[in-house]
Amino acid sequence: xxxxxxxxxxxxxxxxxxxxxxxxxxxxxxxxxxxxxxxxxxxxxxxxxxxxxxxxxxxxxxxxxxxxxxxxxxxxxxxxxxxxxxxxxxxxxxxxxxxxxxxxxxxxxxxxxxxxxxxxxxxxxxxxxxxxxxxxxxxxxxxxxxxxxxxxxxxxxxxxxxxxxxxxxxxxxxxxxxxxxxxxxxxxxxxxxxxxxxxxxxxxxxxxxxxxxxxxxxxxxxxxxxxxxxxxxxxxxxxxxxxxxxxxxxxxxxxxxxxxxxxxxxxxxxxxxxxxxxxxxxxxxxxxxxxxxxxxxxxxxxxxxxxxxxxxxxxxxxxxxxxxxxxxxxxxxxxxxxxxxxxxxxxxxxxxxxxxxxxxxxxxxxxx
Numbered sequence: 437x438x439x440x441x442x443x444x445x446x447x448x449x450x451x452x453x454x455x456x457x458x459x460x461x462x463x464x465x466x467x468x469x470x471x472x473x474x475x476x477x478x479x480x481x482x483x484x485x486x487x488x489x490x491x492x493x494x495x496x497x498x499x500x501x502x503x504x505x506x507x508x509x510x511x512x513x514x515x516x517x518x519x520x521x522x523x524x525x526x527x528x529x530x531x532x533x534x535x536x537x538x539x540x541x542x543x544x545x546x547x548x549x550x551x552x553x554x555x556x557x558x559x560x561x562x563x564x565x566x567x568x569x570x571x572x573x574x575x576x577x578x579x580x581x582x583x584x585x586x587x588x589x590x591x592x593x594x595x596x597x598x599x600x601x602x603x604x605x606x607x608x609x610x611x612x613x614x615x616x617x618x619x620x621x622x623x624x625x626x627x628x629x630x631x632x633x634x635x636x637x638x639x640x641x642x643x644x645x646x647x648x649x650x651x652x653x654x655x656x657x658x659x660x661x662x663x664x665x666x667x668x669x670x671x672x673x674x675x676x677x678x679x680x681x682x683x684x685x686x687x688x689x690x691x692x693x694x695x696x697x698x699x700x701x702x703x704x705x706x707x708x709x710x711x712x713x714x715x716x717x718x719x720x721x722x723x724x725x726x727x728x729x730x731x732x733x734x735x736x737x738x739x740x741x742x743x744x745x746x747x748x749x750x751x752x753x754x755x756x757x758x759x760x761x762x763x764x765x766x767x768x769x770x771x772x773x774x775x776x777x778x779x780x781x782x783x784x785x786x787x788x789x790x791x792x793x794x795x796x797x798x799x800x801x802x803x804x
């Protein structure tokens with residue numbers, strides 16, 4: 437099975453369009469409505485219904501019926517978020533002077549003065565970057581910051597009064613099964629601001645990634661990279677990054693969660709790069725963790741390279757049970773925990789060494 441980033445490189449496109457139905461996303465959760473009991477029956481005010489749940493209603497005196505139309509949540513979300521989504525196009529460096537060879541992806545407006553967040557793999561090797569906003573305006577883009585480990589980058593354009601996207605607050609409050617919308621530039625640059633819907637299929641996924649990812653079945657295609665995955669509040673919960681492609685595999689897309697996006701972008705603005713901490717050791721996961729089985733088995737140290745880890749007297753073959761007071765069984769779990777630290781800070785690790793279970797304090801190194 438292969439996974440691939442979603443920047444699209446094309447010279448000629450040959451494709452087919454398929455008609456699909458649309459889904460109506462309804463509201464979830466409890467709602468309190470004004471009501472009265474008359475002769476044992478509960479009557480709800482129509483005005484209370486539309487005020488609380490949205491939508492509209494019309495009373496038909498002839499049939500003595502009330503026709504209620506639910507609020508169109510997905511169209512409202514698309515209308516709200518689309519002005520914050522941009523298309524990014526440029527020339528891949530490896531294609532030289534071939535003017536027909538273009539690469540494109542998607543970006544999300546981070547700040548009103550022209551800061552755009554996108555995937556690192558979209559702009560890493562892209563020259564002559566052009567950013568196109570939802571109203572069709574074109575701007576020359578400059579790649580300012582890039583972090584391939586998280587697959588995130590910042591592009592700057594000379595613009596003001598743009599509409600920044602609303603990113604979901606941290607910690608993320610998400611539920612598997614909730615409706616999400618993906619907006620991007622699939623296949624062709626002429627398809628900018630294409631929206632697809634689906635559900636949040638899973639959270640805390642580790643798929644050839646340094647940090648945890650969100651999983652969705654919303655259609656994500658080449659060119660969607662860097663675009664937003666949005667909840668029904670119109671908040672960006674993730675930046676679309678990759679999908680799995682294989683015979684028999686469908687609707688398996690992944691997004692970088694908004695908390696990781698905030699972490700990386702804040703470090704970009706503060707330090708110009710991500711100051712990524714490391715325990716200074718190379719770790720190996722248990723067989724159970726590698727195949728995805730639930731496990732509490734520890735991580736094994738395969739080598740020690742950091743000065744802090746050496747001073748803490750960690751050795752090859754030692755086993756790590758917890759980091760910072762939290763049990764860990766996978767490398768991604770360690771990486772997630774370390775987002776709260778900087779190189780040079782100290783952290784405690786629970787280690788089994790030569791048969792003894794001991795807590796050691798070490799100084800974090802900067803990741804290679």
